[in-house]
Amino acid sequence: MRISLRVNGEEREADVWGGESLLFALREGLGLPGSKNACEQGECGSCSVLLDGELVCACLVLAAQADGHEVTTVEGMADGEELHPVQEAYVQAGAVQCGFCTPGLVVATADLLARIPDPSDDEIREALSGNVCRCTGYAKIFDAVRLAAAVR
Amino acid sequence: MLTPRSLDEALALKAEHPGALPVEGGTDVLVELNFDRRRPDAILNLNEVPELKVWAREEGILRLGAGVTYTEILHGPVAALQPALAEASRTVGSPQIRNRGTLGGNLGTASPAGDALPPLLVEGAEVELASVRGVRTMPLREFLVGPKRNALEPDELISAVLVRPSGAPQTFMKVGPRNAMVIAVVSLALSADRERGELRASFGSAGPVPGFVTAPIAERESFAEQVAEAATPIDDVRGTAAYRRHALRVLAGRALERCLA
Ligand SMILES: Cc1cc2nc3c(=O)[nH]c(=O)nc-3n(C[C@H](O)[C@H](O)[C@H](O)COP(=O)(O)OP(=O)(O)OC[C@H]3O[C@@H](n4cnc5c(N)ncnc54)[C@H](O)[C@@H]3O)c2cc1C
Numbered sequence: 152m153r154i155s156l157r158v159n160g161e162e163r164e165a166d167v168w169g170g171e172s173l174l175f176a177l178r179e180g181l182g183l184p185g186s187k188n189a190c191e192q193g194e195c196g197s198c199s200v201l202l203d204g205e206l207v208c209a210c211l212v213l214a215a216q217a218d219g220h221e222v223t224t225v226e227g228m229a230d231g232e233e234l235h236p237v238q239e240a241y242v243q244a245g246a247v248q249c250g251f252c253t254p255g256l257v258v259a260t261a262d263l264l265a266r267i268p269d270p271s272d273d274e275i276r277e278a279l280s281g282n283v284c285r286c287t288g289y290a291k292i293f294d295a296v297r298l299a300a301a302v303r
Numbered sequence: 304m305l306t307p308r309s310l311d312e313a314l315a316l317k318a319e320h321p322g323a324l325p326v327e328g329g330t331d332v333l334v335e336l337n338f339d340r341r342r343p344d345a346i347l348n349l350n351e352v353p354e355l356k357v358w359a360r361e362e363g364i365l366r367l368g369a370g371v372t373y374t375e376i377l378h379g380p381v382a383a384l385q386p387a388l389a390e391a392s393r394t395v396g397s398p399q400i401r402n403r404g405t406l407g408g409n410l411g412t413a414s415p416a417g418d419a420l421p422p423l424l425v426e427g428a429e430v431e432l433a434s435v436r437g438v439r440t441m442p443l444r445e446f447l448v449g450p451k452r453n454a455l456e457p458d459e460l461i462s463a464v465l466v467r468p469s470g471a472p473q474t475f476m477k478v479g480p481r482n483a484m485v486i487a488v489v490s491l492a493l494s495a496d497r498e499r500g501e502l503r504a505s506f507g508s509a510g511p512v513p514g515f516v517t518a519p520i521a522e523r524e525s526f527a528e529q530v531a532e533a534a535t536p537i538d539d540v541r542g543t544a545a546y547r548r549h550a551l552r553v554l555a556g557r558a559l560e561r562c563l564a
């Protein structure tokens with residue numbers, strides 16, 4: 152079936168089959184490989200995107216459920232060549248090693264700061280509890296979140 | 304993929320395609336689809352059915368639409384009316400899962416570990432089931448008939464959960480290997496209803512369906528033991544039967560202290 156949705160501010164169309172995930176459609180159909188595919192079961196958060204402004208795992212949403220809705224992926228965060236402040240903070244804080252988890256974490260962090268501009272450590276921990284990083288040990292990621300909160 | 308825009312349309316489609324798999328938040332269904340554990344003939348997308356997404360309070364009865372999410376329960380006015388359910392919602396998965404996962408989906412899956420179930424059971428919740436034939440309600444206890452089995456007929460959808468908030472002190476506790484993203488090793492909801500002179504407890508992951516125990520408040524000394532005795536846990540990858548029974552006894556003791564303080 153054909154779906155129409157708004158992705159990163161642009162009207163897009165894609166042909167999907169009934170059981171296809173939004174993550175698959177974004178990566179394979181719409182040419183947006185920023186959202187990463189790892190567990191496909193909602194455990195790692197590397198596929199985190201905003202669906203109508205809500206943080207979700209794209210691997211757990213049917214592409215067809217996004218028909219008529221609005222999706223923001225990590226590709227939609229930078230303003231042209233200018234990184235989003237959260238992206239910039241991840242670079243500055245050295246919160247990126249292999250980088251696989253980073254797109255999901257960046258989207259989750261932006262979502263957190265939109266809701267809670269100055270989060271406590273507990274609030275950061277809670278907000279990022281659905282995003283797994285295998286490399287950094289999270290300390291630098293916390294630094295990045297605090298940095299992004301400070302520069303806002 | 305069928306995407307009805309109203310409850311009536313959804314029920315007509317379900318009657319026409321009884322084999323169609325309903326999907327609400329998809330947090331259980333997509334895992335099955337992604338791993339090819341399930342290939343339904345058709346999928347009934349309930350995301351565009353506005354009637355399922357709302358909750359309301361009418362004549363003392365709280366009506367929670369099947370499509371109400373954990374995030375909505377946690378951060379909205381429902382939290383004050385159903386405190387144990389809100390505590391349970393807080394423990395579900397991660398923000399991403401709570402934004403999508405729904406009450407109706409938890410009931411549909413009917414897992415013995417479903418975290419919404421014990422809090423609703425201690426509050427005496429009923430399930431509203433709708434089909435083109437009409438609407439029926441049944442106690443949640445009767446709806447949960449076995450592990451991952453419920454009393455839905457092929458042409459029915461869960462339309463809502465109905466509960467008369469007791470106002471009694473209540474709490475929810477869950478044991479798992481970490482604080483986020485865990486399936487309960489055991490879970491417990493308990494309420495101390497002084498108005499009715501009654502203690503009520505319901506536990507998850509310690510039997511084929513969530514357990515339910517009630518006793519007069521006068522039996523508070525032995526209640527934790529009664530809860531542990533009522534459990535029929537098994538050994539599995541998440542824990543042993545003996546550990547589960549022990550943990551339930553400890554949780555029940557703590558929950559009693561909290562609710563009777
Ligand atoms: C990473 C992760 C962590 C999780 N953590 C927890 C946890 O901590 N605690 C917990 O309890 N669960 C947890 N879950 C399971 C899941 O999130 C919950 O069971 C949730 O409530 C399911 O809701 P849903 O709307 O996503 O259901 P869906 O996946 O849409 O549906 C689930 C089932 O219910 C049926 N269904 C849905 N709506 C209806 C309806 N209106 N009428 C009839 N049938 C219907 C579907 O056909 C399906 O069989 C987790 C899942 C994931 C992926």
Ligand code: FES
Binds near residue numbers: 194210
């Ligand atoms: S790929 Fe979606 S949560 Fe891991």
Ligand code: FES
Binds near residue numbers: 249250283286
């Ligand atoms: S940087 Fe490698 S997984 Fe996080």
